Amino acid sequence: MAESILFNVAASLIAKLGSPALAEFQLLWGLDDEFDKLKHTISAMEAALLDAEEQQFKSHELKNWISRVKDAFYDVDDLIDEFAYETLRRQVIAKTKRGAKEVRQVFSMPHQIAFRFKVSHRIKDIREKLNAIDVDKNQFHFTERVIDTRNDELRKSRExxxxxxxxxxxxxxxxxxxxxxxxxxxxxxxxxxxxxxxxxxxxxxxxxxxxxxxxxxxxxxxxxxxxxxxxxxxxxxxxxxxxxxxxxxxxxxxxxxxxxxxxxxxxxxxxxxxxxxxxxxxxxxxxxxxxxxxxxxxxxxxxxxxxxxxxxxxxxxxxxxxxxxx
CATH class of the missing domain: 3.40.50.300 (P-loop containing nucleotide triphosphate hydrolases)
Structure with missing residues (x-):
């Protein structure tokens, strides 16, 4: 069997999106429903990825489809990192009591609304991209298979x-x-x-x-x-x-x-x-x-x-x- 890189990336993203730490951040910003939808979208695609990677050399169309999946997954990973960074930045500023100007800027209502809107909009764009990719997979008639590696990966990442x-x-x-x-x-x-x-x-x-x-x-x-x-x-x-x-x-x-x-x-x-x-x-x-x-x-x-x-x-x-x- 070919190396299941895409499947592993999907499992890693699902683990990140479902991690308790990120869940706290999502609740803090009121974005838990948006992130849950994104996680379910990736989960729905996951079962077909093993077969897709094994067959990727069979056609140019399939290689292009896999390339689109990779790009979308990179977008998700970037979004998670940016979201976590902004949340942690707020916590550090609050804990260390930095300059009043920086505190006012980061904790101002317009800044919070703008950040929440930006993240929500990006999640919507990524989900639309993933949904389109998921629909296009039907032409390849993949056999759906799932290997549950998420719990082990999540445990190892926290050791x-x-x-x-x-x-x-x-x-x-x-x-x-x-x-x-x-x-x-x-x-x-x-x-x-x-x-x-x-x-x-x-x-x-x-x-x-x-x-x-x-x-x-x-x-x-x-x-x-x-x-x-x-x-x-x-x-x-x-x-x-x-x-x-x-x-x-x-x-x-x-x-x-x-x-x-x-x-x-x-x-x-x-x-x-x-x-x-x-x-x-x-x-x-x-x-x-x-x-x-x-x-x-x-x-x-x-x-x-x-x-x-x-x-x-x-x-x-x-x-x-x-x-x-x-």
Whole structure:
């Protein structure tokens, strides 16, 4: 089978359009319906793309059709990038309180209306182009086939690590100190050996970078005998998370398959040790799932801390956070 480049591009665009971070931006601008329509338009074409790529050398007309699809997909990708950039620019300006003139310009009602109109109009033009392309595909009698790669691609794109260069976190010293103070604070009354702190904020505000900076602060973090980093994202699977924690502790992926043996292995590494566990990009709002994981983490020494990064305050509440930093 020929390399399914177009199919992969379509799957990537659908993943981007359906990502929780972009969904928040869409709601912020009131464009969620427009982006949903665009996603469904691409989804409707996706099933024919595998067959189209295999047959593309059979005729000049088919090569031209594929070229039109590529151009339209590039337009979608450019639109997503421009939309996300403008939204993040607004957030950065609001957070850093730049010059009054720039703030007035970006947050003025005419500017917001103009940007929303421009994006809405571009989405309409792209959808019309894609619909015309979709109609023209009927002449080629493609066999529709679908391989669902989106979940894996989305998960891989969100995977984070604990490493960061010092110069990547600029102007966040106060934020970093505030988080570290919360982590090592011994005056807060905590009934259990472990406690959870949450960094809460919309996508793109640098929550992961802030957590990475805290994790790599050698002077302050010597307070903890063991530091662990796991990236969670959307699927809150307790067994998978336990495997990741063990891998972070040992540097090796565990070969154990049974949950009972996994939990025993986990406790070997954390029981009696004051640890810091950072759980990056948490979405889970199911309290029972959190309790099931927390039960396995209780053996740490008094003063152990779990730091989560999340986009939603509801998640921080689900994890019984004693403090939330926004």
């Amino acid at each position: 984070t690590s604990s490493f960061i260069y010092d110069d990547e976190v600029v102007g966040r010293n106060d934020d970093k100190k505030a988080i570290m103070d919360l982590l090592i604070d011994t005056t807060t009354k905590v009934n259990e050996n472990i406690a959870t702190i949450a960094i809460v904020g919309m996508g793109g505000l640098g929550k992961t970078a802030l957590a990475q900076s805290v994790y790599n602060n050698k002077n302050e973090m010597e307070h903890f005998r063991l530091k662990l980093w796991v990236c969670i994202s959307e699927q809150f699977d307790v067994k998978v998370i336990v495997e990741k924690i063990i891998e972070s502790a040992t540097g090796k992926k565990p070969e154990i398959l049974q949950m009972d043996l996994l939990q025993s292995e986990l406790r070997k590494h954390i029981d009696g040790r004051k640890y810091l566990l950072i759980m990056d990009d948490v979405w889970n709002e199911d309290h029972e799932k959190w309790v099931n994981l927390k039960r396995l983490l209780m053996g740490g020494a008094k003063g152990s801390r779990i730091l989560i990064t999340t986009r939603h305050q509801r998640v921080a509440e689900t994890f019984d956070s004693i403090s939330s930093y926004a």
